[in-house]
Structures are given as C-alpha cells and as structure tokens.
Amino acid sequence: MSEKKLKYVGTRPIRHDGVDKVLGKANFGADLNLPGMLHGKILRSPHAHAKIISINTAKAEALDGVLAVITGDDFPPPPSGKGSVEGPQDFGDMARNVMAREKALYTGHAIAAVAATTTRIAEIALKAIEVEYEVLEPVMTLERALAPDAPILHEEMRAKGEEPLPEGPTNVATRTVMGFGDVDEGFSSADVVVEREFTTETVHQGYIEPHAVVARSISDGRAEVYCCTQGQFMVRKYCSKVLDMDPTQIKVTASEIGGGFGGKTVVYAEPVSIVLARKSGRPVKIVMSREEVFIATGPTSGSHIRVKIGVKNDGTITAADATLNYEAGAFKGSPVMAGMMTIFSPYRMDHVRIEGFDVVVNKPKVAAYRAPGAPMAAFATEGVMDELASQLGMDPVDLRLVNAVKEGDTAAYGPKFKVHGFIDTLQAVKNHPHYKAPLGPNQGRGIACGFWFNAGMQSSANVILNEDGNATVVTGNPDIGGSRTSMALMAAEELGIPVDKIRPVVADTESVGYSDLTGGSRVTFATGMAVVEAAKDVVRQLRERAAQTWDVSVDDVEWRDGHAVAMNGHADDHEPLSVAALAGSAAKTGGPISGRASLNARGPGPGFATHICDVEVDKETGRVSVLRYTAVQDVGRAIHPSYVEGQMQGGAVQGIGWALNEAYMYDEKGKLQNPSFLDYRMPVASDMPMIDTVIVEVPNPTHPYGVRGVGETPIVPPLPAVAHAVNQATGVRFRSLPISPPRVLAALDD
Amino acid sequence: MAKTHVITEVNGEEAEFLCEPGQTLLETLRDELNLTGTKEGCGTGDCGACSVMLDGRLVCSCLVLSPEVDGRKLETIEGVADGEKLHPIQQKFLEHAALQCGVCTPGFVVATKALLEKNPDPTEEETRYWLAGNLCRCTGYDKIIRAVLDAAAELRGEA
Ligand code: FES
Numbered sequence: 077m078s079e080k081k082l083k084y085v086g087t088r089p090i091r092h093d094g095v096d097k098v099l100g101k102a103n104f105g106a107d108l109n110l111p112g113m114l115h116g117k118i119l120r121s122p123h124a125h126a127k128i129i130s131i132n133t134a135k136a137e138a139l140d141g142v143l144a145v146i147t148g149d150d151f152p153p154p155p156s157g158k159g160s161v162e163g164p165q166d167f168g169d170m171a172r173n174v175m176a177r178e179k180a181l182y183t184g185h186a187i188a189a190v191a192a193t194t195t196r197i198a199e200i201a202l203k204a205i206e207v208e209y210e211v212l213e214p215v216m217t218l219e220r221a222l223a224p225d226a227p228i229l230h231e232e233m234r235a236k237g238e239e240p241l242p243e244g245p246t247n248v249a250t251r252t253v254m255g256f257g258d259v260d261e262g263f264s265s266a267d268v269v270v271e272r273e274f275t276t277e278t279v280h281q282g283y284i285e286p287h288a289v290v291a292r293s294i295s296d297g298r299a300e301v302y303c304c305t306q307g308q309f310m311v312r313k314y315c316s317k318v319l320d321m322d323p324t325q326i327k328v329t330a331s332e333i334g335g336g337f338g339g340k341t342v343v344y345a346e347p348v349s350i351v352l353a354r355k356s357g358r359p360v361k362i363v364m365s366r367e368e369v370f371i372a373t374g375p376t377s378g379s380h381i382r383v384k385i386g387v388k389n390d391g392t393i394t395a396a397d398a399t400l401n402y403e404a405g406a407f408k409g410s411p412v413m414a415g416m417m418t419i420f421s422p423y424r425m426d427h428v429r430i431e432g433f434d435v436v437v438n439k440p441k442v443a444a445y446r447a448p449g450a451p452m453a454a455f456a457t458e459g460v461m462d463e464l465a466s467q468l469g470m471d472p473v474d475l476r477l478v479n480a481v482k483e484g485d486t487a488a489y490g491p492k493f494k495v496h497g498f499i500d501t502l503q504a505v506k507n508h509p510h511y512k513a514p515l516g517p518n519q520g521r522g523i524a525c526g527f528w529f530n531a532g533m534q535s536s537a538n539v540i541l542n543e544d545g546n547a548t549v550v551t552g553n554p555d556i557g558g559s560r561t562s563m564a565l566m567a568a569e570e571l572g573i574p575v576d577k578i579r580p581v582v583a584d585t586e587s588v589g590y591s592d593l594t595g596g597s598r599v600t601f602a603t604g605m606a607v608v609e610a611a612k613d614v615v616r617q618l619r620e621r622a623a624q625t626w627d628v629s630v631d632d633v634e635w636r637d638g639h640a641v642a643m644n645g646h647a648d649d650h651e652p653l654s655v656a657a658l659a660g661s662a663a664k665t666g667g668p669i670s671g672r673a674s675l676n677a678r679g680p681g682p683g684f685a686t687h688i689c690d691v692e693v694d695k696e697t698g699r700v701s702v703l704r705y706t707a708v709q710d711v712g713r714a715i716h717p718s719y720v721e722g723q724m725q726g727g728a729v730q731g732i733g734w735a736l737n738e739a740y741m742y743d744e745k746g747k748l749q750n751p752s753f754l755d756y757r758m759p760v761a762s763d764m765p766m767i768d769t770v771i772v773e774v775p776n777p778t779h780p781y782g783v784r785g786v787g788e789t790p791i792v793p794p795l796p797a798v799a800h801a802v803n804q805a806t807g808v809r810f811r812s813l814p815i816s817p818p819r820v821l822a823a824l825d826d
Numbered sequence: 827m828a829k830t831h832v833i834t835e836v837n838g839e840e841a842e843f844l845c846e847p848g849q850t851l852l853e854t855l856r857d858e859l860n861l862t863g864t865k866e867g868c869g870t871g872d873c874g875a876c877s878v879m880l881d882g883r884l885v886c887s888c889l890v891l892s893p894e895v896d897g898r899k900l901e902t903i904e905g906v907a908d909g910e911k912l913h914p915i916q917q918k919f920l921e922h923a924a925l926q927c928g929v930c931t932p933g934f935v936v937a938t939k940a941l942l943e944k945n946p947d948p949t950e951e952e953t954r955y956w957l958a959g960n961l962c963r964c965t966g967y968d969k970i971i972r973a974v975l976d977a978a979a980e981l982r983g984e985a
C-alpha cells in the first residue's frame with residue numbers, strides 16, 4: 077500500500093446523486109409509468125398453512141378492464157435437479173415462493189395475480205378469484221416445528237446432516253456441526269462456566285420503499301424489467317431461473333433504491349409482472365403495499381440459541397459450545413450457518429463446538445438482513461461474556477481484551493484471521509470519555525462486540541474518459557447509501573482529477589459487465605477495486621499517449637496529479653500534459669480512451685466493532701430510553717467518512733429497534749397482527765439520541781486503499797449492548813428480545 | 827363511477843384534475859399530476875414519506891382525499907427549491923450527508939420546512955419530536971437532525 081498522501085479519498089464531497097434526491101427528482105421503483113401500462117395485484121393466502129385444492133379465475137377474467145389473470149399454472153414447472161440450486165438459493169423453492177403451487181405456506185403467500193387497467197379494478201378482480209383451500213395446522217414456533225407430532229411443511233424434507241437420518245419427513249432442513257478440540261476437556265479446566273438460552277423474534281428489514289417493478293414483454297420473447305433491487309444482475313438471473321428463460325433475454329434496469337438491508341436481494345413480484353406482461357401484451361406495474369411488504373417479504377429469522385462458555389479466573393476462555401436454532405420461514409435457508417460462523421469468532425479458543433439447525437415454519441421465507449444471522453448469535457455470546465465478566469469481577473472490556481482474536485489466530489469457524497482492528501476498537505472504547513461518564517439513577521451502561529466477515533465477489537467497472545477530460549465511472553451496483561461517490565472518489569484519486577469532474581453511473585444489465593448484487597458490505601471494497609483497476613487502465617493509456625506525443629518511451633512518463641510528466645532527463649524538453657489535453661487530442665493519438673476491469677475480489681477483510689450504550693429505564697412504564705450511544709468500528713479506510721459514519725449510525729439504530737421493540741406478532745392461526753409501521757414499532761427520531769461514531773482505520777492489505785466492508789457490522793453489537801445496559805439499570809438479565817415495556821414491567825414485578 | 831372535478835393550486839400553479847371520490851391526494855399527485863417526488867412508504871399515515879403542505883399545514887397526502895383539496899393550496903417537494911437554487915434545508919441535507927437511500931428525504935425536507943416556518947429556533951428535542959412522524963430506516967436520524975438544526979441556524983442568519 078502506498079504511503080502517498082491522498083487528495084480525494086477520505087474527503088467528504090456532496091454526493092453526485094444528492095441534488096436529484098433532495099429535489100424529489102430521483103426515480104425510485106414506483107416512479108416509472110409506461111404508455112399503456114396496466115396495474116398488477118397479487119392475491120395472497122389468508123391461511124398460514126393450507127393445501128390449494130382449486131383456483132377458479134373465470135369471474136375475475138370476465139371483469140371489464142382485466143387483461144390477465146395468472147396462477148402457478150402460468151409459470152413453468154419449478155426448477156429441479158441439476159442447476160436448480162446455487163449456493164444458498166434453491167430455485168425450485170424460489171419459484172414456489174414467487175407463486176404458490178401445491179400449498180400455501182404462510183399468510184401472504186402469492187396464490188394468483190391480475191393485471192388490470194386500474195389498481196381499483198385489479199383489487200376487485202382479486203376478490204373475484206375463488207380459491208378452495210384445505211386448511212392445515214400452522215407451525216408458528218421453533219418449539220412446535222421440532223415437536224415429534226408437528227405438522228410437516230414439506231413432505232420431502234429429511235434433516236440433512238442429522239445422524240441417523242430420520243426416516244420420516246421433518247421440519248428441520250439441515251443440521252450442521254462445526255468446531256475443533258475437545259469441549260469436555262476445555263470445560264473441565266474452567267474455573268467458571270456460564271450456560272444460557274436466548275431467544276429473538278422475527279423482525280423485518282423495514283426499508284421505507286416498498287418493492288416495485290414495471291415489466292414489459294417484447295415481441296421476440298424478451299422482457300424488460302425496471303425495479304428497485306439490490307442487484308439488477310440478480311433479478312436477471314433469478315427471473316431467468318423461475319421463468320425458464322435465457323438470462324440475456326431479460327434486461328433489468330435498477331431504479332434508485334429506497335433501502336434494502338438485504339431484503340431486496342431476491343425476487344418476488346418481478347417474475348409475476350413479466351408473466352402478466354406476457355399474457356396481457358402490455359407493460360405491467362406492481363407496487364407492494366406496506367402490509368404486503370410485511371407479510372410476504374423479508375424478514376429475518378426468529379431464533380433460539382444456547383451458549384456455554386468456560387473461563388479461567390483470569391478470564392481466558394477454555395471452551396465454548398453453542399446450539400443455534402433459526403427459523404427459515406416457509407422454505408429452507410435461514411442464516412444459521414452465518415450465525416454459527418460468527419458466534420464465537422471474536423474470541424480465541426482451543427475447544428469449540430457449534431451445532432445449528434435450519435428449521436422451516438409457516439412464516440415468509442427469510443431474506444438476508446444486514447449481517448444475516450450474526451446479531452442474534454452475538455446477543456447470545458456477548459450475553460454470556462457479560463455475565464462471566466460480572467462473575468469474575470472483571471471489566472467487560474478487559475475480559476474481551478484477554479480473549480480478542482489477533483492477526484494469525486484461528487477463527488472458531490476455521491480460517492486464520494488477517495490483520496484487523498478489533499483490539500483497537502476495544503482500546504478506543506476504554507479510552508472514550510463515554511465509557512467513564514457518570515450514570516444517574518435507573519441508568520445503566522452496556523458494551524458489546526460484533527464481527528462480520530464482509531464479502532468480496534464479482535464486480536465490473538468501466539472508466540470512460542470524455543473529450544473534455546472528465547470521466548464517467550460505470551458500475552453494476554445499485555447505490556444504496558452513497559456508493560456512487562465512493563466510486564468517484566477512488567477514480568478521482570487514481571486519475572488525479574477532481575471528484576466533481578467524475579460522473580458515477582449505475583448501469584443496466586446490458587451496459588456493464590456482470591456484477592454481483594449490492595450486499596455483503598462489498599461494493600466499496602470489491603466494486604471499488606474494479607473501479608481502481610479500470611482507472612489504472614486509463615492512466616496507463618494516458619501515459620502511452622503522452623509518450624507517443626513526446627516520442628519517448630512510456631517508461632519515461634509518470635502520472636502525477638492529473639498530468640503526464642516526462643521523466644529520466646526528458647523533463648526539460650516537455651511541459652506536463654493534463655488529462656484534458658490528452659483527452660482532447662485522443663483522436664489524433666489513437667482514439668477514445670476508456671478502461672475496464674472485471675474481477676472476483678478476494679480478501680474482503682473482517683469487520684469488528686465495539687459499541688457502548690447508555691439507557692434509562694422508566695420503572696413505571698417499563699420504557700427503555702437510549703440516552704447515549706457510541707459506535708466504534710474498524711473500517712479499514714473510510715473513503716467518504718460521512719457515509720461510513722452513516723452506516724455505523726443507521727446500523728446501530730436498526731439494532732436498537734430490534735433490541736427494544738421490533739417483533740412480528742402472530743395470532744394462533746398464523747396471521748400477522750402488526751403488519752404496519754404503526755404496530756411494527758421501528759425507531760423514530762424522538763426515540764434516539766445522537767449516535768457518536770469512532771472510525772478506527774486498520775487498512776485491509778488486499779484493497780488498494782485499505783477498504784474493508786462497513787455496512788453490516790454495526791447491526792451486530794447493539795442487541796447485546798442494549799441488553800447489558802438494561803441489566804445494569806435494573807439488575808435483570810433479559811435473554812429474550814424485544815425488551816419491550818410489558819416485558820420490562822413483568823420482569824421488574826418478579 | 828362519477829368522477830369529481832377538482833381545481834387546486836400546486837406549487838403556485840393552478841392544477842385541475844378528475845378523481846374518484848376515494849382517491850388519495852398522494853395517488854393524484856403521483857399518478858395524475860406526475861409529481862412523483864412525494865413518496866409512498868405506507869399509505870396509512872405512519873411514515874411521513876408522503877408529506878406535503880396543504881394551506882400551510884403539514885399533512886400526510888396518503889390520508890387526504892383528493893376532492894378535499896378543491897380550492898386549496900398545495901406545496902410539494904417539487905416546490906421547495908427556487909428553480910435551480912436549492913432551499914437551505916436541501917443544501918444542508920446534502921452537506922450533512924443526511925440521506926443514504928434518499929427515499930425518506932422529500933418527506934423530511936417538507937416536514938422540516940413546516941417546522942422552521944413555525945419555529946425558527948427549535949431545540950434538538952423539539953426537532954426530534956416534530957420529525958417523529960417521518961421514518962428513516964437508513965441514517966439513524968443523527969445526520970438528519972444535525973442538518974435541520976444547521977439549516978435553522980442558516981435561515982436565522984447565524985450560520
Ligand atoms: S405514505 Fe403517507 S405516511 Fe406513509
């Protein structure tokens with residue numbers, strides 16, 4: 077990594093897409109209308125678990141203004157066999173989630189859809205569709221799902237990894253075990269052992285923009301899709317799988333995206349709108365209502381976790397053991413694996429055993445949510461660590477310092493850690509005035525740590541030099557929180573031209589190379605790497621053009637601060653040439669200049685954070701108020717510090733919401749009782765204090781500017797940090813979330 | 827269904843449209859008048875993304891029926907800037923990085939303008955309570971509150 081002083085990276089320019097966004101001119105998913113466009117609506121199951129006996133669409137089809145009605149029969153058979161599973165995605169399940177076939181598996185499961193000239197007619201048509209169900213007992217909890225007499229969601233499910241494999245079907249999709257050493261031996265050498273159980277409820281990502289899509293079908297079988305998504309290439313691939321099309325038959329343009337947090341990493345209405353558009357011959361727009369977003373998209377898993385940790389009197393961990401049960405929703409694929417891989421990773425240990433179960437229940441199929449699986453795991457481990465610290469009479473930060481993983485240590489899930497700043501975050505917390513500030517009555521302070529892997533994966537970028545010397549930076553990653561400007565900053569640094577002379581663009585699937593979706597905290601790292609390489613490609617060409625102009629060897633030309641500079645004894649003969657001059661004369665020196673890069677980025681670098689939370693508990697009402705909050709995180713290098721702080725603040729507040737109030741509440745029939753922002757209580761401005769941030773920068777050696785992912789780690793520590801603060805304020809250990817007023821009152825009464 | 831004829835003023839210009847009795851103002855703004863800067867986050871009055879001013883009062887346009895605006899004055903996000911020139915609130919939102927995804931931003935800008943017209947020197951607490959009807963899931967509110975307080979100072983001529 078070069079030690080040269082950076083001119084643009086680390087500054088805080090106004091984001092390029094900002095003006096449009098404050099003016100209301102930016103186009104989000106629901107903002108596009110096409111001529112002749114129809115409005116699509118989806119009929120959703122009123123039952124959490126039911127066999128679909130028959131669907132009669134005749135009356136709906138007969139209505140004036142209805143141009144298409146579709147059911148599962150209008151889709152190709154769900155993919156099966158070879159090619160139907162890719163990583164965590166099972167496209168057969170995905171097809172059934174997009175449109176139910178044999179069974180409705182959660183309240184809100186799509187059963188049929190209509191396209192009509194107005195949304196009102198579409199709504200009337202939905203009511204005219206007759207569905208006969210055979211209602212089955214819903215499975216709404218882990219406990220019920222695992223009971224021997226539990227109703228079965230999927231007859232073919234067989235608990236992969238269970239030994240011996242059960243003969244009959246189960247609701248356990250997978251059992252996984254990992255670890256090393258001998259935990260019994262480890263626990264026998266411990267002075268103190270604490271073992272506890274923790275539960276968290278189903279929670280939603282809560283992005284403010286509901287899912288929205290406009291699709292049109294073109295005569296040669298192609299389709300064009302415009303939608304809010306975290307990945308236009310993901311939508312292309314998933315639609316192609318569900319609809320049995322070639323990916324290149326589908327063009328996807330990502331609109332501006334109004335939040336995702338992982339929830340827009342799969343398809344829901346996109347394939348439905350394509351089928352409706354095909355059947356009606358008209359463009360079709362589907363915009364979900366907020367209720368639909370709650371009942372049929374997201375959420376993340378409810379969980380039950382048991383953690384046991386043994387320590388010596390000096391705090392050294394001797395062994396750790398955990399069992400994690402995560403709800404997957406209606407189809408397999410909870411983030412239990414990520415929960416297992418993160419649960420003990422902040423700490424060094426010789427003996428560890430981790431067991432995890434992926435369990436299906438009659439709730440919407442979970443989608444990724446910011447560090448998927450990790451916050452609940454941290455809630456459990458950090459909870460036990462906090463209790464161990466108090467039993468040992470140790471400062472909770474000191475207990476972490478004794479055990480914190482360092483470079484070269486083996487993570488509990490296997491690999492060795494590369495350089496990172498975990499210990500730096502702990503030291504920063506210890507030295508922060510917040511950590512020593514006095515507390516009043518009914519107030520408490522908690523700290524907790526969090527770890528997230530961060531992702532690399534595939535990205536592409538084009539850097540196009542324009543004839544005026546300005547540059548266009550084209551990538552394939554929707555900008556969900558200021559990433560365009562981070563791309564521009566890195567390009568500016570490489571090219572040596574001001575960041576406002578660079579136009580960062582998010583392109584459609586036909587205008588840039590394949591890029592994996594915006595997620596995994598990977599864009600500034602991986603797509604940033606591609607941008608840097610593409611910009612270097614441009615610089616190389618600029619040096620060649622200068623060499624040609626001066627008739628010197630390219631080795632005699634250096635790129636310095638936006639200029640080609642002659643070197644090695646040629647300096648006196650040639651004035652430096654600016655980007656603008658070289659761009660202006662490009663026609664004469666060989667034609668337009670552009671650079672490109674496509675890569676599969678490795679070595680994203682782990683993210684560690686430590687948070688401090690102060691709360692006050694109102695003993696009359698049970699309300700917990702967060703008084704002060706400080707988030708400390710190793711970010712590698714902050715390309716645009718304001719947006720790094722923003723990720724830390726936003727993640728912290730989402731985590732606080734999860735800790736204190738957010739939870740899906742179902743009735744006994746499996747109907748969601750709180751599918752609105754009124755009753756699903758996310759934090760509002762008056763709930764929160766300012767969120768202080770401390771950016772720690774331990775550069776990631778695999779990235780040209782030292783970036784490590786930032787966005788996900790901040791949601792990991794808040795769940796335990798809040799709980800520990802409440803414990804200090806009340807003396808009660810809350811091991812079930814949310815720590816909502818009724819639960820606090822009940823606990824204080826005991 | 828018989829449609830209602832409505833004449834109203836939107837951002838200083840007369841606007842005329844036909845609407846169904848149950849059609850919300852939000853639907854009319856977005857679908858009839860093509861003013862898509864006003865966003866829908868919930869349709870039930872719980873997120874503030876659809877905030878507009880109706881006769882100088884801050885309202886959720888998803889809770890107003892279109893026939894109700896006949897003969898009245900509306901101001902939407904599209905009317906906040908003075909042509910190309912950003913309103914100081916918009917400028918401060920940009921300078922403070924008070925938006926991440928930006929879908930809540932039009933609602934916050936309109937609600938902030940309403941606040942500062944009523945109370946040019948709000949405390950942090952007053953600001954937080956005034957904006958409690960506007961949800962933002964991305965920012966954790968910190969930078970939004972800072973932007974609002976800074977915009978207030980600027981509008982008072984102190985910044
Ligand atoms: S859309 Fe009107 S308040 Fe949410």
Ligand code: FES
Nearest residue numbers: 926927962963964
């Ligand atoms: S910036 Fe995304 S909701 Fe506020």
